[in-house]
Structure formats: C-alpha cells, structure tokens
Amino acid sequence: MRKMLAAVSRVLSGASQKSASRVLVASKCDLHRLEEGPPVTTVLTREDGLKYYRMMQTVRRMELKADQLYKQKIIRGFCHLCDGQEACCVGLEAGINPTDHLITAYRAQGFTFTRGLSVREILAELTGRKGGCAKGKGGSMHMCAKNFYGGNGIVGAQVPLGAGIALACKYNGKDEVCLTLYGDGAANQGQIFEAYNMAALWKLPCIFICENNRYGMGTSVERAAASTDYYKRGDFIPGLRVDGMDILCVREATRFAAVYCRCGKGPILMELQTYRYHRHSMSDPGVSYRTREEIQEVRSKSDPIMLLKDRMVNSNLASVEELKEIDVEVRKEIEDAAQFATADPEPPLEELGYHIYSSDPPFEVRGANQWIKFKSVS
Numbered sequence: 001m002r003k004m005l006a007a008v009s010r011v012l013s014g015a016s017q018k019s020a021s022r023v024l025v026a027s028k029c030d031l032h033r034l035e036e037g038p039p040v041t042t043v044l045t046r047e048d049g050l051k052y053y054r055m056m057q058t059v060r061r062m063e064l065k066a067d068q069l070y071k072q073k074i075i076r077g078f079c080h081l082c083d084g085q086e087a088c089c090v091g092l093e094a095g096i097n098p099t100d101h102l103i104t105a106y107r108a109q110g111f112t113f114t115r116g117l118s119v120r121e122i123l124a125e126l127t128g129r130k131g132g133c134a135k136g137k138g139g140s141m142h143m144c145a146k147n148f149y150g151g152n153g154i155v156g157a158q159v160p161l162g163a164g165i166a167l168a169c170k171y172n173g174k175d176e177v178c179l180t181l182y183g184d185g186a187a188n189q190g191q192i193f194e195a196y197n198m199a200a201l202w203k204l205p206c207i208f209i210c211e212n213n214r215y216g217m218g219t220s221v222e223r224a225a226a227s228t229d230y231y232k233r234g235d236f237i238p239g240l241r242v243d244g245m246d247i248l249c250v251r252e253a254t255r256f257a258a259v260y261c262r263c264g265k266g267p268i269l270m271e272l273q274t275y276r277y278h279r280h281s282m283s284d285p286g287v288s289y290r291t292r293e294e295i296q297e298v299r300s301k302s303d304p305i306m307l308l309k310d311r312m313v314n315s316n317l318a319s320v321e322e323l324k325e326i327d328v329e330v331r332k333e334i335e336d337a338a339q340f341a342t343a344d345p346e347p348p349l350e351e352l353g354y355h356i357y358s359s360d361p362p363f364e365v366r367g368a369n370q371w372i373k374f375k376s377v378s
Contacts, residue, residue: 023315029253032232032239032269038256042248046317049308052094052247053318054326056086056305059110061334062119063278066109066126070282074342075126078153079140080107084277087247087304088211089114092179094247095254101169103149103162104181106141107211107276111181115148119333123341131344135355156182156189159208163195166206166267177205177261179254185216187230196234196267203266207257208234210271211244217280218289231271244272245302275302350374 024041031037063083069075082089089110092102104111112122117133125132126140133143141153149165152158162180169176182192187210199206210230214221221228231239238260242253250272257268275298279286312318353365353374365374 023311023317029243029249030231030241032229032234032241033236034238034240037240038249038252042252044248044311044315044317046312048094049312049317050322050326052090053305053308053312053323054330055090055114056247056308057327057330058119058333059083059086059089059113060305061330062113062122062337063109065123065334065338067278067282069123069127069338069341075140076128077139078106079126079282080280081278081282082107082110082276084298084303085211085213085244085274086110087250087308088244088272088274091244091247091250092209092254094251096177096179096258099147099174100176100258101147101149101162101165101178102181103158103165103178104151105155105158105183105186106151106153107183108143108151109140111148112143112145112151115145117143117145119337120340123337124344127341127344128346129341129344130347131340135351136347137352137355156186156192158182159186159189159192160195162208163199163204163206166199166204167202169205170202175262177207177258179207179209181209181211183216184210184212184214184221184228184230185219185224187212187233188225193233196237196269199267200234200237203264205261205264206267207254207261208237208267208269210269211274212271213274213276215276215280215289218284220289229271231269234267234269237267237269239269239271241271241273244274245304245307247304247308351377353377 023044028040029037060083063081066075066079066081070079093114102111102115109122113119120131121133122143125134125136125138125143128136128139130136133145141151143151149161159180159182162178166178169178186192212221212230216224231241240253243249253270257270260268277295309323313320353376355378356376357378360378362375362377365376367374
C-alpha cells in the first residue's frame with residue numbers, strides 16, 4: 001500500500017512539475033537618476049508565455065510576408081519592417097493597460113497589431129486595399145487604432161505629439177500614460193529635447209522610449225551621436241536602459257515606468273537596446289553598413305522569440321511540439337490574411353476625400369484642379 005501511494009505521489013509530482021505555470025527570471029537594466037529600478041526577478045506564467053510567443057511569432061511572420069509582397073510589387077512605396085524587434089512591441093503592450101496611449105514612428109506594423117488590429121487589416125493597408133485599417137489610404141506610415149496614434153512619417157515629429165497626448169491625460173484627470181516612441185536616428189532632433197523640457201516642467205505622464213536598434217538608416221549610433229547613452233539624454237529626467245531583446249525585461253521596465261508616471265512624478269525615459277534584421281526600409285540594400293555575419297550573430301544569440309522559447313521549454317512551461325503547433329497556426333493566419341490583402345478591392349476614387357474629419361457634415365473637396373470635386377464624408 002505504501003509503495004502504491006509513493007508511486008502515485010511520484011506521478012502527481014511529475015504531473016505538477018509539467019504543468020508548472022510560474023518561473024522566476026532575471027530582469028536587469030541600467031539606471032539614471034533613479035535610486036531603484038524594476039525588480040530583478042519576475043514571474044512568467046504559462047498562459048502569458050504562450051500568449052507572448054504567439055504574438056511575437058505573428059509579428060515576425062507578418063513582417064516576412066510583407067517583405068514577400070513588396071518584392072512581388074503588391075506593396076508599393078515606403079515599407080519599414082520590424083522583425084527582430086518583436087520583444088519591444090509585445091513587451092511594451094504587456095506592461096500597460098488597453099486604455100493607455102501609444103504613438104510611434106513609421107516602423108509601426110508590430111505596434112498596430114499589439115494595439116488590437118488584425119493582421120488582415122494591417123496587410124490590407126500595406127497593399128492599399130479598402131479593408132485596410134485606414135481604408136487603404138494611409139499605407140505603412142499612417143496606421144491608427146484606438147489609443148494608438150500611428151505611424152508618423154516625419155522623423156521625431158511624433159514625440160511632441162506624444163507629450164501633448166500625455167498633457168491631455170493629465171488635463172482630463174485620467175490615470176493614463178502615453179508611451180512615446182522614437183528611434184536612435186531621431187534621438188538627436190531638437191524637438192525631442194523641447195518635448196522633454198515641457199513634459200518635465202508640467203510633470204506629464206509620458207514615457208519617452210528610444211528604440212535603439214544600433215543604426216539610424218545606414219549610420220551606426222557611434223558615428224551619429226557623441227553620447228550613445230540615450231537613457232541619460234533627458235538629463236533632469238530619470239531614465240533606464242533595458243535589454244530590448246528580452247520580452248520580460250521590457251515588460252517589467254514598462255510596468256515600473258508606468259507606475260512612476262501614474263504617481264505624478266512626471267516623465268521617465270527608457271532606452272530599449274534592440275536590433276532589426278531587415279534593412280532600414282525596403283529600398284535600403286542593408287549590407288553596405290553592416291555584415292551578414294553581424295546579423296547572423298544576433299539571430300543566433302539574442303533572437304527574442306528564441307529566448308522566450310528556450311526559457312519556456314527549459315522551465316517546463318511548454319513543450320517544443322506545443323510551440324510548433326502555434327507556429328503552424330500563425331503561418332496559416334498570415335497566409336489567409338495575405339490572400340485577403342491581395343484580393344480585396346482598392347478604394348474607389350470617389351472616396352478620396354472621405355474621413356478628413358471624424359464627425360462633420362459632408363462637404364466638397366477640390367481635386368487636382370478647380371473643376372474636379374470630391375465629397376468628404378466622415
């Protein structure tokens with residue numbers, strides 16, 4: 001009887017271990033003007049891990065599909081892909097509330113997805129179709145969603161807008177924050193420092209986030225900036241530098257920064273050290289300023305999806321087979337979305353003037369000359 005109970009106990013113990021849903025992991029970052037930072041350990045549940053894995057794989061596969069559609073000349077114009085930086089968009093979203101706000105530059109597809117839009121709407125927008133999130137009229141640079149303000153094409157110009165969104169949060173007395181993102185290439189813009197100053201003066205709930213992927217277009221950060229400590233650039237604003245390839249580091253730093261802002265302490269600055277696998281844009285050759293060996297080294301050592309996968313498998317939170325099933329499901333979702341994005345019709349010419357204002361009576365818009373008129377409908 002005792003032997004049987006011992007055997008049952010071992011079986012139950014093994015089952016409990018396999019269904020373990022929590023694991024402690026390290027979360028480290030560098031600090032500026034902060035006595036303490038995010039916790040050095042955090043908890044990853046099985047549910048969250050599978051969710052993050054699926055989201056990052058979806059962003060990765062969506063960007064690779066966009067690359068394919070661009071090379072087939074189905075996507076035209078500008079297109080900036082974010083594969084390699086998935087831990088940034090997924091980790092930031094995991095650290096805030098859906099009611100919080102986010103604004104970024106033109107490498108926006110990942111954030112558009114994590115803010116709640118479907119892959120269908122995103123790919124259809126890239127292909128200029130009516131079913132796109134901006135009805136096919138915004139393209140890659142002007143995607144928006146609820147509490148997501150794009151997608152902005154002017155380098156650095158979204159940063160003062162983000163400070164304005166944070167001002168609205170404070171003015172309306174809402175317990176909300178605004179994540180204001182820009183790249184290392186925009187970090188030397190004067191308007192960014194003006195936004196820092198106003199945000200600090202008015203103690204705005206703004207998290208300024210520099211996605212440092214090491215290259216502004218084709219120029220390395222060392223050649224472009226006298227100081228590459230972007231998290232210290234706020235001077236009088238506290239800052240932290242985070243491993244942007246580790247989703248849990250990003251999540252915990254974002255939670256910490258959000259709490260800091262919600263307490264009325266004013267803005268905070270985050271630098272996410274990350275890396276993009278694709279070139280700056282689809283028109284950039286991508287290998288004139290960095291080697292293929294450099295890209296491969298980052299892929300093999302720091303890939304955000306690989307890091308999360310290894311962590312989950314080694315902690316018995318998921319099996320390799322289980323994660324492969326997610327991969328298959330994601331690929332099917334992307335293929336279905338791509339078929340929709342290529343079959344959906346383009347918006348008709350008469351809708352060219354639609355959606356100029358959100359709630360306004362219809363009015364006429366002049367076309368290319370004074371004899372051409374379009375009706376604007378909200």
